[in-house]
Amino acid sequence: MRIGVVGLGVVGLVTGAVLADQGHEVVGVDIDQNKVKGLQCNRSPIYEPGLDELLLKNKNRFLFTTDYSALKDVDIVFITVATPTVEGKNYIGYVLDAAKTMKPYLKRDAIVVVKSTVVPGTSRKVKQIVEREVVANPEFLKEGSAVIDTIKPDRIVIGSDSKAAGDVIENLWSFTKTVVLRTSIEEAEMIKYAANSFLATKISFINEIANLCEVIPNCDVNTIAKAIGLDKRIAPYFLNAGLGYGGSCFPKDTLAFASFARELGEELKIVEAAIKVNEERPRRAVKIMEELLGELKGKTICILGIAFKPNTDDTRESVALKIAKLLVDIGANVIAYDPKAKTSLVEMVSSKEECVKRSDGVIIATEWDEFRGIEHMLKDKAVLDGRRVLDPNKMSRSKYRAIGLSKVR
Known part of the structure; x- marks a missing residue:
């Protein structure tokens, strides 16, 4: 054809x-x-x-x-x-x-x-x-x-x-x-929005559970997610706690879906809650870095990964860039490295090694495979593992935080 x-x-x-x-x-x-x-x-x-x-x-x-x-x-x-x-x-x-x-x-x-x-x-x-x-x-x-x-x-x-x-x-x-x-034509259009909104809701749900795990002794959201994901009614997909969702679909589609419903006189309360939870994630990341480093003004923060997810160069609605902007606004010096994506918002460096070496604190914002197994590079750095790619047992707990991992163990 x-x-x-x-x-x-x-x-x-x-x-x-x-x-x-x-x-x-x-x-x-x-x-x-x-x-x-x-x-x-x-x-x-x-x-x-x-x-x-x-x-x-x-x-x-x-x-x-x-x-x-x-x-x-x-x-x-x-x-x-x-x-x-x-x-x-x-x-x-x-x-x-x-x-x-x-x-x-x-x-x-x-x-x-x-x-x-x-x-x-x-x-x-x-x-x-x-x-x-x-x-x-x-x-x-x-x-x-x-x-x-x-x-x-x-x-x-x-x-x-x-x-x-x-x-x-x-x-x-x-x-x-x-x-x-x-x-029907309308059902097909509706299916796409319902699917994306449901997946976004799963992400926001597990991120709220992650928040709770961080303040409960001996609690790791990864364990919780694995256990509930074994229930066939729930399934393990999109239960990876982290810094929130970005990209070209979930952020725009959830907003549009909620707005569309309101125009028809209905309210998608669960979808709107998922949106709100996701919007709070960048601020939470900055707050955690402040707990690790104190005042961030004048400090150099390395962000590893600016693509909204691995295996793409897409930075649309990237959580990493939202975090970077918040950091810049409070006077931090932000540098970043990504294997594929680029930005003009902050200084891009040529390797993860350079990014880490020049920094006071490190935020892992995208789960690229090359960021796994770099625990040895992060000694003496304040680290926020925003995508759970590091082994907590290999990190200094006084300078390390991970999404969904208890501060007290």
Whole structure:
């Protein structure tokens, strides 16, 4: 088939690359000329494990352009543009703009697939604009494992009015050999928000338990999480206590979901509580460093990891950068190291060794594998293990704190 992908971020690029690898001809459209030029020269704008190799392997089946007219003969076109949260609400302007711009070029029988995260009712607006069959097909990939998650997803959700259009999209993803759920368009849109909000809530829940463990003698949240995670009704996933969630999905989606509910006269109290807990995490990290070092003004703090999670260079809503800003605002000197991500907010150094050596205190903010086993480097430093990558038994307890680990043992 000939497939269009409008919006070449993580979702669009990975979706296109995986489908190209299945033998389809893919046309990728983006309004960012620099991004498109880079992709035409085999330079991906993002770091995602396995993506560069997939793009290179299928470069003859993946065309990159800023010209919407290249969609004139596609059978299916995916909308994968950004849907940021603006003033607490899901902004769908880019989705609707994409629909309006592509409409004149689409074949009469082309199927438009909305893969961007949108509140219920958005795909119907797209359908009114394009006057073609529209399918809601939300993505559930995780940055850092997006390629694998697209090839082997937990489920495929297909929301459509037309059985025939839904059948086409189901057949397209048949290579994944996974569970397929056929739903209404609105249910498909709702499933994405419900899933992300539930996962965010699990994270905030275990972080509140971590807070409690820190003030109870001989208590470690990791033990608690392991035990409750063995209950099949709970499961161990997203029970890793830490500095909170960030990234391009959970922060914006929980805010947008809560706002959407309020507009309909409902209140998502649990989701709003999860948001509040997460917003408090950066301040808690700074407070712990103050307990270890005293006044932080003039002190040098090393932050290890600024990407919002490992195996990505994405710093959107990064908790590390929120902590860094709080530290800078109170007069601390902040330096940082990350294997892939960059920022202009603070000074970036070239290695973890340099970052630690120059510092009075260290905050491990992203659980990159290279930050494991560095206990020997941290002697005589105040350390906050914000992602639980260190062995507490190898650390000096007077200068070491870990999220969810009792201060008294």
